[in-house]
Amino acid sequence: MVQTDEIRVLLVNDDPGSRFALHTILTDLDAAIETAASGEEALMLLLKKEFAVIILDVKMTGLDGFETARLIRQRPRTKYTPIIFLTSHRATDLDRATGYELGAVDYLFMPVAPEVLKSKVQVFIDLARTNQRRERSDADLETTNRQLQQQLEQVMRLNETLRAEIVACKQAGEYFPGGRKLMPVANGAAPVEEGAQGREIERLIAQHAGDFVSLLDAAGAWVYASPSYHAAFGKAIREGSYFDIVHADDREPLRDAFRQLVRDGTNARLHYRVLVPERGERHLESEASVIPDAAGKVAQVVMVSRDITDRKEMEAYILHQSFHDTLTGLPNRLLLEDRMRQATANLGRQHAPVAVLFIDLDRFKDINDTLGHASGDRLLQEVAERLGRCVREGDTVARLSGDEFVVLLAGLHDVQDAALVANKIVRTVAEPCLIGGRELRVSPSIGIAIFPDDGQNMEELLRNADTAMYHAKQEGRGRYSFFAARMNEAADQRLAVGSALQRAIQEGEFVLYYQPKISAVDGELRGFEALIRWPQPDGEWMSPGTFIPIAEETGRIEPIGKWALHEAARQIKQWIEAGATCCPIAVNVSARQFHQASLMRDIQTALQRTGIPPGLLEAELTESAVMADPAKTIQALHQIRDLGVSISVDDFGTGYSSLAYLKRFPLDKLKVDAAFVRDIATDPDDAAIVSAIITLAHSLNLTVIAEGVETADQMAFLIEHGCDEMQGHYFSKPVPSEEALEMLKRGRFNLH
Ligand SMILES: Nc1nc2c(ncn2[C@@H]2O[C@@H]3COP(=O)(O)O[C@H]4[C@@H](O)[C@H](n5cnc6c(=O)[nH]c(N)nc65)O[C@@H]4COP(=O)(O)O[C@H]3[C@H]2O)c(=O)[nH]1
Known part of the structure; x- marks a missing residue:
């Protein structure tokens, strides 16, 4: 093996x-x-x-x-x-x-569902890792134990020798002739003994100076203490009772055990704590051997003791490690399971609700990727600490994996108490924190599931709390959401779409439709936007608005985006070969796709494979994707531009653009979001926003295009305010490639 x-x-x-x-x-x-x-x-x-x-x-x-x-x-x-x-x-x-x-x-x-499979498999990976650690520690412990055992056997042999010596001496009347020749060393001096045998005992004892060797009378009073006792306890070794050095909590149990071994005349192994000056509490293991007098009654007890504090600490450490997360010190999944079992068993019976809060940090991955794992780890530790501050003593805060935490609230009076805690967590975690000299902010999304209504066991409760957390994220992040059964339906749909997407990628089920972009000056066809279409078995189309976000979440956006780029480039090539004067096709690049290194490669290969002029390809990025990490964005945008591909910012006006960055970004076009265009002719606010965007775009030397144009009034407004291009159902819905080719051939739309 x-x-x-x-x-x-x-x-x-x-x-x-x-x-x-x-x-x-x-x-x-x-x-x-x-x-x-x-x-x-x-x-x-x-x-x-x-x-x-x-x-x-x-x-x-x-x-x-x-x-x-x-x-x-x-x-x-x-x-x-x-x-x-x-x-x-x-x-x-x-x-x-x-x-x-x-x-x-x-x-x-x-x-x-990928997430389900991953989380199930992760549990066993964690378990295997814990077992591996435990096995390693067991092996270490075993070695230590073996060494200890050998040393103990040596000590036992010494003990036997000692006992024989003492008995022999006693019989010879040399050591205890009515009084004591072996002194209890009250003043810290080494034991004093006369004669050769006494010196031999001294020698044997000195050999084992690391161990504590003591001779006690049947009541537990000192008769003899080895030098190691004096070295460790100093003045605490006095004439009187051995039990005086014992930890107060262990004193009575030890006294009882001692009394029993004296009564029964049996040897015993004893464990207890002593208080060593300047070192505090130490754990001792003592081999107690009784010494009977001539009448067979136990007169004295030899105690050979060893400090086993390190071993005890190691055992405690190993136990702790098996149930705690190493990074944050919080309970891990195993301990959480145990606590949850206890909470549901104890409190469930009393009909007190137990709440499970599943917490995920929003965009933590971005922080980790941008600032590095060390900062990510520090942030997780900080969050762990803050979570601890939001709950009461009997509650549990655990870390499941990565940026996933779980808070278990037991014994709630009311389910709404969980909302209060969740609110507190949202506020506390979202406060800025200083890591590596930078101020970071991270918001949590929280899903809440309540026992027994939302699940009978840990697995069910966690799953439902996770679903609710997902819902909180969908609702805009940095908030909490209680689980509701309908969420599972939505989650099921997501899962089904997620796996159907995998098939669609492999089977090549997608198609591109093309929507024309028209010059607001003369109706000339200026280009197309490529919009993905996914036909379903029932003959309907699934909207990209539904499946693109799922593709992003399930990590499938990369192959889809790559396909769209290649397909658009192939289409341009085909139109050129068909003799059409081609105009640029804009391809949507999703936020996640934009932040992946593979995007550049994909654009490059699409251009190389088809050999089309790069100016015929346009990348359409959303405003929020561009503004998410401006410093990184500038570099990525330049790389796209260097390939000769133009860049347009989609949904403009919906995000929070920084003018400073807009000026620095190498952009070609701003696309006014359809939401502003809709009421342009009736709502003065929207009209003002659109005309401001047109002015802004022109001042930055950018072309401005309005999308979602549906009426002649909207068109008239846009023309009047100097918008450059327009796109919308008023001119044409997105159409299949054959129809788009017809438009290319006509080359112009009627603006009147
Ligand atoms: N009501 C109305 N709607 C109009 C009008 N004119 C165009 N539209 C629709 O508005 C959407 C415009 O695309 P978008 O903002 O890029 O928004 C797109 C884009 O974000 C995403 N998407 C579409 N294709 C792709 C793709 O190939 N890759 C990526 N990453 N995202 C895509 O899906 C979104 C929705 O696409 P669609 O459903 O095709 O919806 C398209 C289009 O069909 C109009 O006059 N009135």
């Missing part, structure tokens, strides 16, 4: 497409993802390597998932390796029952 520190996940699926898709979903997890194309291959891999979890497809040719699981379970080494079955929606209850019988830890249905 190969033993390394690497955590591995095994993906078993005989369908190359699914294998690829699942692998892609899991790649950003902190684990090595290995794949097997059959049950047989999986079994071979399991012979060589250990895996944190196996994701096993049920329906496979050859050995199917169930048979593979059965064989995995038969092998002692893989008997307990967690298995998640993946199957289609058509799985019967019997199938599921079989899966669970075979020890499945979970059952997921294809198409599976």
